[in-house]
Amino acid sequence: MDVDEIDEEEFGFSRNYFLAKELGSSRKKSARKLSEIDLVDEEELRQVAANIEPKHEKEVKHLISSYESSYSNWLFALRCGFALLMYGFGSKKALMEDFATKSLTEYSVVVVNGYLQSINLKQVVITLAELLWDQLKLGRKTTSGSLCKSQQPFNTRSMSDLLTFLDKPDLEVEDCFVCILVHNIDGPGLRDSDSQQCLARIASCSHVRMVASIDHVNAPLLWDKKMVHTQFDWYWCHVPTFAPYKVETKFFPFILAHGGSAQSVKTASIVLQSLTPNAQNVFKVVAEHQLAHPDEEGKFFHTWVSHFYLHFHVCRRN
Structure with missing residues (x-):
C-alpha cells in the first residue's frame, strides 16, 4: 500500500467519523426544558x-502566611504614594485584613466590602475625613502651628468639600494619611x-492610601489610562x-435554587436601571397596558413597533 492510498484511507475514516457524529447528534435532540429542572430551596x-x-x-x-514577608514592601509602596491592588485566584479578604492588622497599626483604616449589593461611598468619605481630622488633632501640626478650633461637621459637607479636605496640600504633617481597604x-x-470614578478620586487624595x-x-x-496611572x-x-x-x-x-419573588423583582429592577430613559419609558407603557388589560395575552412585537412608530409621528406633528 503506497502513501497516497494510506492518505486516502485516513481521509475517508475522518470524514465518516464526523458524518457519524453529525447524524448522531441530529437524531438525539433532547425534549427537556430548563423550566423542568427541579430547583431546591436556596x-x-x-x-x-x-x-x-x-x-x-x-x-x-x-500559602497565605508566606506573603507576610512582603508586608514591609507593601507598606513602603503605600508610603511612597502608591495604591496596592491584590489579584490572583482565591479570596484575598483574610490576607488584606492580616496585613492591615500587622502593618497598618499606626494608621486609621476603613474597610469597604465591595461584595455587598449597595455601598454608601459618601459615608465612606465622611469617615475617612473624620479619621484624618482626629490624626491631625493628635499630631498638633499644621502649617499654621495649630488646628482651627471651629470645625464644620463633616456629615454636612458636600462630596467635593470632603475630597478637597482629604487632598489638602497645606496639611503638611509628615506621613499623615488614612487607609481604605476595599474588598472586591x-x-x-x-x-x-x-x-469607580469616585474611588479613583479618593485614591488620588494625598492623605489617603x-x-x-x-x-x-x-x-x-x-x-x-488616567485612572490606572x-x-x-x-x-x-x-x-x-x-x-x-x-x-x-x-x-x-x-443559580440552581429558588430565588423567590423578591429576587425576581430585584433582578428586574437592576435590568431596568441599566436601560436608557427612552427604553425605560417603553417598558413603562407596556406594563401599564398589560395592567389595564389583565385578560389579554399580550401583543406581538411588530404590533408594538407599529404602535410606537405612530405615536412618535403624532407627537412630532403636535
Whole structure:
C-alpha cells in the first residue's frame, strides 16, 4: 500500500467519523426544558454547601502566611504614594485584613466590602475625613502651628468639600494619611462608572492610601489610562491564595435554587436601571397596558413597533 492510498484511507475514516457524529447528534435532540429542572430551596442549598468539607486547608494557610514577608514592601509602596491592588485566584479578604492588622497599626483604616449589593461611598468619605481630622488633632501640626478650633461637621459637607479636605496640600504633617481597604473593588456594589470614578478620586487624595482586591478577569476594563496611572497609581501584587470565597459569595443567590419573588423583582429592577430613559419609558407603557388589560395575552412585537412608530409621528406633528 503506497502513501497516497494510506492518505486516502485516513481521509475517508475522518470524514465518516464526523458524518457519524453529525447524524448522531441530529437524531438525539433532547425534549427537556430548563423550566423542568427541579430547583431546591436556596436556604437548604446553602446549608448543604456550608457542610462541604474544605480541602487543603493546611496548604492554603501556609500559602497565605508566606506573603507576610512582603508586608514591609507593601507598606513602603503605600508610603511612597502608591495604591496596592491584590489579584490572583482565591479570596484575598483574610490576607488584606492580616496585613492591615500587622502593618497598618499606626494608621486609621476603613474597610469597604465591595461584595455587598449597595455601598454608601459618601459615608465612606465622611469617615475617612473624620479619621484624618482626629490624626491631625493628635499630631498638633499644621502649617499654621495649630488646628482651627471651629470645625464644620463633616456629615454636612458636600462630596467635593470632603475630597478637597482629604487632598489638602497645606496639611503638611509628615506621613499623615488614612487607609481604605476595599474588598472586591470590582464587586456589584462598586462596578458602575460613577462609583469607580469616585474611588479613583479618593485614591488620588494625598492623605489617603488604598489597598484593594479584584477577582474578575475583566476588572481592569473598569478603568481608563488616567485612572490606572494617575489616580489609582496601582502597585500590582500577585497573591493567589486559593482560599474559598465563603464570605463574598454569601450575598449572591445560587443559580440552581429558588430565588423567590423578591429576587425576581430585584433582578428586574437592576435590568431596568441599566436601560436608557427612552427604553425605560417603553417598558413603562407596556406594563401599564398589560395592567389595564389583565385578560389579554399580550401583543406581538411588530404590533408594538407599529404602535410606537405612530405615536412618535403624532407627537412630532403636535
